[in-house]
Amino acid sequence: MSTRATGGDPSSSHAKPRSSDIPHQAGADRPTAPAVPSAPPAAAEPAEPDADEPVDQEPQFAPPGRDTAVALTRITTRAMAARLPRLIIRAMRLAWRADPGALIALLVCQVLAGLLEAGGLLATTGTITALISAGDVTDRLREALPSIVLLASAVGVRAVLGIAVVGLSARVTPRLTRESEWLLLQAASRAELAAYNHPGYQDRWDAADRGLQSMRGLMPQSQDVLAACASLIAAASVLTILHPVLLPLLLLGALPRGVAAVRGARVEYLTTLRTQDERRLLNMLRWHISDQRWADQVRACTMAPYLLNRYSIAAERVQRVTQAGAWTTAKIGLVGAAMGGLAASLVWATLAYLLSTGAMSVAAAGTAVIALRTVGTALGALVISGSRLYSVGLYLDDWARFLDEAGGHGMKRGTRTPNSPVVVRAEKVTYNYPGKATAAVDGVDLEVRKGRILALVGENGSGKSTLSRLLCGLYLPHEGRVTWDGNDIADLDPHAAWAHLGYVPQEIARWPLSARLNINLGQPRADDADALDRAAAASGADDVIAGLPRGLATLLAREWWGGIDPSVGQWQRFGIARALYAEPGLICLDEPTSALDPRAEHRIFAGLRDIARGSAVVLVTHRLANVAVADEIVVMESGRVVQRGAFEELLADTDGLFAELWRLQQDRGTESRGRS
Template identity: 55%
Template sequence: MADRGVEVSRDMIGQSQNLVSSAATLIAAAVVIAALAPILLPLLALTAVPQAVASIAGERITYLATVRTFHDRRMLNMLRWHLTHKDQADQIRTDTLAPYLLEKYRASGVRVDRTNDQAAWQRARINLMGAAVSGLASALMWAGVMLLLGIGHISAAAAGTLVFTLRSASRGLYGIVGYGADLMRTGRYMDDWESFIREAAGQRLDRGNIVPGRPQHVALHRVTYRYPEADHDTLREVDFEVRRGEIVAVVGENGSGKTTLMKLLSGLNLPTSGVVAWDGVSTRDLDPHALWKRCAVVPQEFARWPMTARENIHLGQPQPEVDDAVRRAAAASGADTVISVLRSGLDTLLAREWWGGQALSSGQWQRIAGARAIHRNAGLLVMDEPTSDLDARAEHRIFSGLRQLARDRAIVLVTHNLANTIVADRIVVMESGRVTAEGTFGELTSHPGLFRDLWLLQQDRASVQEGSA
């Protein structure tokens, strides 16, 4: 709703100007009428009041209808996007989903139409009543003029002046009523906007202003984390650390809290209790934007920006040697082979919706996301399943490059392919929000526990596949 406030704020100035000019017309006319026939003034007011009441009531009806249809209009917009966007097109076909989506669309459309129809009828009734009463008052007023002329209270010349002045007074009055109602409606949207701004200010990041350097050591101390809307802790008393020069792998089953741990390390979320510290300073006390400058994250669900391949890697923050740095990062993640087959190389728009744009596969996108994080050259590199969609060669390339990257970085990576954890200095095993084991690949595979179980499962599957091949 609040976005309407931004749209209509421009209108407010014009409406105010019109209101003032109508008021000036009315006042000038009222002075003349007061001099010639003051008795007509109350009748003049009576012609405008019912219209004013009807307009204000009408605007309120429109506003309420807008509020009431908000969710459905939003749903219509979202469904329109999903129904027409190519990413979903194949799924809509294979899932034979179109009839269901169209029915949802139709239902929302019907509700919006019904509410708008009702509002239109209500407005029409109220306007009709207002106009009828005003018309009656108007007739009385003109009868009054005739009467005054008839009984000789005013001269014919004065009556002529009155007719002219009364008409301009009515114009002024209707102007005030019309523009006043417009202004009230605009004001309602502005109120929504203001309360939105107030609420948004409350959501502002309330953190310290210490500016961190390139971190040497990032750690969690007895960290518990609960999502605001959740009813249980996602992380429970987790201790964790990573140093510059080190690669730490985090493994664990779906839902064990790995992604949540990544969000805490990178200062996206603050712990519910305990401390996440960058070189001994709590992320609570660090300037969040300065922290994120020192941090490179490959999230599990990374964004596919509708920009060029170059922009998708440097993200508007190019290194001084622009394309060289972009190409180096691309080479480290395997994105170089993606770029080399693009029609216009780094200049290719990675969005098929645009003319000249090109679509990438999930794996190709993942290489771009990897290049993005490497290009940031930040002190902490966090990768959440960065190779889940990659082919074996690309995956190997990323993992064999990690040691080189780790020379001046602390690296934390989440992976499900346990063979990848061989490159890690340390492996942290998570189960239901707790760290339940920690050690090198050799240590964890030689002791009973979740890691060895998962490892044997993966081996078993590998041997089954070998056997069946």
């Protein structure tokens, strides 16, 4: 059974797009899609279908487990205030892992900046007092000189510290982002292969990838919050010394702006959630319009107008939701600014009252004015940076959850290290794909031994490919078990087990690397020239290599300077060579020669018996003539084994499915043509 495609190969000219890309982010190594007018002509409305005529489904992404409802309840002002300290701690931990020295320097700079600001504000009172007191101006200046020097020094040193903070943050951020991306990719590589069959997995990956992209703002926003807090503490301490009533009034004045900022972050985050499906659709459409793989069909089948129209409709939906969110955010900000202005008026009125009643001296009032402005600026920066950091934190949660759970599909297998398998056995194995009413593999028993070839045949959807992946340990059965030499595959360390596996899937990965690396990539003996030569000769890749301009050193990636792009059949030879290179104990070939010419195909199957002497071989194919080399042929239908035996035995059973499929493959209408 051919499972749906879940990922592309890394070569940028063939790689499937990352569904988290937003519509305007075209890949640097991929041609952009034809421009869509900002106001495309209205598409003709489709005719209403008849009542009995089914309506075509529209492409959409609606996996289960969406967190939108949860997000609506958790984005509150109280939640923001509670989460900010934890977010800053998380940022510090990540920064410590990336560059501990730079983090320590950053924190020292922030503390020193706060102390200098407090000292500067306190010096302001002494300066004003000396300047407005009675007496000779020279004496007053001399009296104010220490305060002036302290004030000027504080301003100068704080400016230097600010530059240092910016530089250190710029140093930490790329390292932190790189570390975070590595952790995310590591988590993805540890997910079960079956995860790609679950629609929710891709959704969680997209959310985690958005969290990774937002990571670039984690350190700058954290530093802005810390700087605002340091400035706020310094100025608030001075205000409390001058008159205790000023501080609570000022905090009250900042509350409306804080609430508005949090609600604005809520709207922005939810807008992203509501448009993520359409953005993914836009990315897929852009890829299909512009990618070389589909370029001939887009033109020959006149698909461009339809695809461009679908792109315009989806883009219009995204724009409509985004504009509505922006308008809502603007209204929230306007109300917050108005309420903040009224609260600020109350603060200044209180200050005027204290000054007029003599409760505060003129010098203290002057310092209070500067401190109020400082606190106001710090509160504004704290609200803005805090809301931005909180928004980053919402996406960062998605990243962290993926790391913890691998999208809910992390490998939970054993740790036993296996030897190269001699006997691979399936015992009452059943496997179900999500959303499917029937099992892809249903209660199958079979075994393959070292030195023997097992062929799996059947019609499309019969379960052949799924069963082969179960035997390889790429999937774990839902019922029954697969054993290697009596050991349940679920109890084995998966990476240690796969080191004994040579696997050739239906679609070969086209690594944008040299011909040599496309054969020995990831192999335990990466520098074994003899093994490479043997694998190339057995697969027919040696003929391809002989025609390359630089032999094994030739880059197999046409999109890079000096590289070439082999044909599909040539890529298939490299895939087979990669599977044979390490002489694994289990070799699985899933339609390994579908793109090969008859001569190359004959070469592979003529040498398959020699290959099988040191390995157990599982062969999946529709070409029944190729399975004559097999020791046992297993015929599958609807996930079950309906026949098994040697080639001649199955042909002799004229009523069996194998003989029927054989007759159909031999019949190309020659008899009817002769009668005519």
